[in-house]
Amino acid sequence: MPHRCVLVLACLWALAGCAGSLDNPDRFGDGGSNLTGFVCPSLGKPAKAEVILKKCVSGCHSASVHVSGLDLESPDAGARLVDVSTTACPPRHRVDHVDGGTLEELITQVNPTCTSSMPPGGGLTNGEITCIIEWTRNLAAGGQE
Numbered sequence: 001m002p003h004r005c006v007l008v009l010a011c012l013w014a015l016a017g018c019a020g021s022l023d024n025p026d027r028f029g030d031g032g033s034n035l036t037g038f039v040c041p042s043l044g045k046p047a048k049a050e051v052i053l054k055k056c057v058s059g060c061h062s063a064s065v066h067v068s069g070l071d072l073e074s075p076d077a078g079a080r081l082v083d084v085s086t087t088a089c090p091p092r093h094r095v096d097h098v099d100g101g102t103l104e105e106l107i108t109q110v111n112p113t114c115t116s117s118m119p120p121g122g123g124l125t126n127g128e129i130t131c132i133i134e135w136t137r138n139l140a141a142g143g144q145e
Helices: 002-016 047-057 101-108 126-140
Strands: none
Touching (some): 101 126
16 A cells, blocks of 8 residues: 555655756747737627638738738738838838828728729628737737837
8 A cells, every 4th residue: 555655655656746947948939828809899700810820821921922012910010011111012012100091091981092892802891900900900019019
């Protein structure tokens, strides 16, 4: 019987383990503490995970397929959006501080001044449109993705 207690205690000690440490913690960014990114005030949901990836990335603006040269899937989308000229409507910006840029126009207007409305065929709710606008304005102000 004493051998079983020792064995059980040894197993419990082994299972408890130690978290240890990383040799290169910088390789892991913030360690996953920010899994949501910018949360849209209008929806109370993370903009990129709940709207951008579901409505804009699938089929059109992914890392592998970037229609109009726009990848919204990869990190740092703001660098590819804010104050960047569009390929479809130059010299206008995709997102800017003045009027929201072409992205805002393309998701809010049925007949935008250049190219066609996004996403093709519609499909955004008013809440999703508001969320995308909040997200892009946040990016234009230097906020988190």
